[in-house]
Amino acid sequence: xxxxxxxxxxxxxxxxxxxxxxxxxxxxxxxxxxxxxxxxxxxxxxxxxxxxxxxxxxxxxxxxxxxxxxxxxxxxxxxxxxxxxxxxxxxxxxxxxxxxxxxxxxxxxxxxxxxxxxxxxxxxxxxxxxxxxxxxxxxxxxxxxxxxxxxxxxxxxxxxxxxxxxxxxxxxxxxxxxxxxxxxxxxxxxxxxxxxxxxxxxxxxxxxxxxxxxxxxxxxxxxxxxxxxxxxxxxxxxxxxxxxxxxxxxxxxxxxxxxxxxxxxxxxxxxxxxxxxxxxxxxxxx
Numbered sequence: 107x108x109x110x111x112x113x114x115x116x117x118x119x120x121x122x123x124x125x126x127x128x129x130x131x132x133x134x135x136x137x138x139x140x141x142x143x144x145x146x147x148x149x150x151x152x153x154x155x156x157x158x159x160x161x162x163x164x165x166x167x168x169x170x171x172x173x174x175x176x177x178x179x180x181x182x183x184x185x186x187x188x189x190x191x192x193x194x195x196x197x198x199x200x201x202x203x204x205x206x207x208x209x210x211x212x213x214x215x216x217x218x219x220x221x222x223x224x225x226x227x228x229x230x231x232x233x234x235x236x237x238x239x240x241x242x243x244x245x246x247x248x249x250x251x252x253x254x255x256x257x258x259x260x261x262x263x264x265x266x267x268x269x270x271x272x273x274x275x276x277x278x279x280x281x282x283x284x285x286x287x288x289x290x291x292x293x294x295x296x297x298x299x300x301x302x303x304x305x306x307x308x309x310x311x312x313x314x315x316x317x318x319x320x321x322x323x324x325x326x327x328x329x330x331x332x333x334x335x336x337x338x339x340x341x342x343x344x345x346x347x348x349x350x351x352x353x354x355x356x357x358x359x360x361x362x363x364x365x366x367x368x369x370x371x372x373x374x375x376x377x378x379x380x381x382x383x384x385x386x387x388x389x390x391x392x
Contacts, residue, residue, distance in 0.1 A: 111164030115171025228361035242281030253333030271305040
């Protein structure tokens with residue numbers, strides 16, 4: 107490993123974590139890059155570069171923040187082959203692998219090739235002339251005060267079901283514990299290659315979700331009776347869709363990869379983040 111790139115949370119205090127990366131790298135003659143606009147507020151020794159250059163030059167990207175920062179780092183790593191190490195700052199980061207006290211040891215493990223890679227599926231949405239990429243989910247959401255979202259789901263090239271709902275969420279397995287889960291969707295291991303379609307607050311008689319193979323084509327068509335909709339990409343408004351629009355969704359396996367050191371399993375992280383508990387009926391004794 108010759109170059110490490112750091113991606114910072116825009117608000118959380120990352121000075122201690124950045125210092126740990128710089129100290130570790132200096133002792134090994136490894137260069138540290140950061141996005142110029144992010145590291146300028148720290149006055150640190152990392153070299154400032156553009157977002158594009160960071161993704162292209164880094165052998166490893168270190169995300170310092172929460173899940174939002176991790177998703178941004180994965181987008182920067184998309185197609186570059188650089189794995190992403192998630193470092194949790196403050197709140198529990200579901201996607202993160204280590205906390206700040208374990209950062210130096212984690213970097214040494216990666217440098218010694220003592221880690222595994224968890225490939226991450228991306229979903230690309232083609233909305234008009236825009237190409238939007240998400241690692242968690244793409245959602246078509248009604249604007250507050252506007253008409254309900256009315257969408258037809260085309261699976262395998264044919265209409266399958268229509269929803270009237272507050273939103274329809276198309277999630278990757280990694281995103282199954284985010285918006286899709288809140289809308290009633292299942293928890294899916296990130297090792298599964300599939301897309302999940304989940305209606306949020308559905309008003310239609312059919313209110314179940316759908317799981318599609320990555321080999322199945324998928325599109326969402328905004329029906330004439332629908333209101334204008336927002337297209338959210340990993341929770342951020344990125345575009346608008348209007349009646350008559352058709353959004354094509356294409357899964358892309360292995361778009362990014364996440365570093366795993368074997369400390370916890372996906373199911374342990376999911377149980378902890380989602381605060382899953384056993385039924386009181388199961389735990390009770392006669």
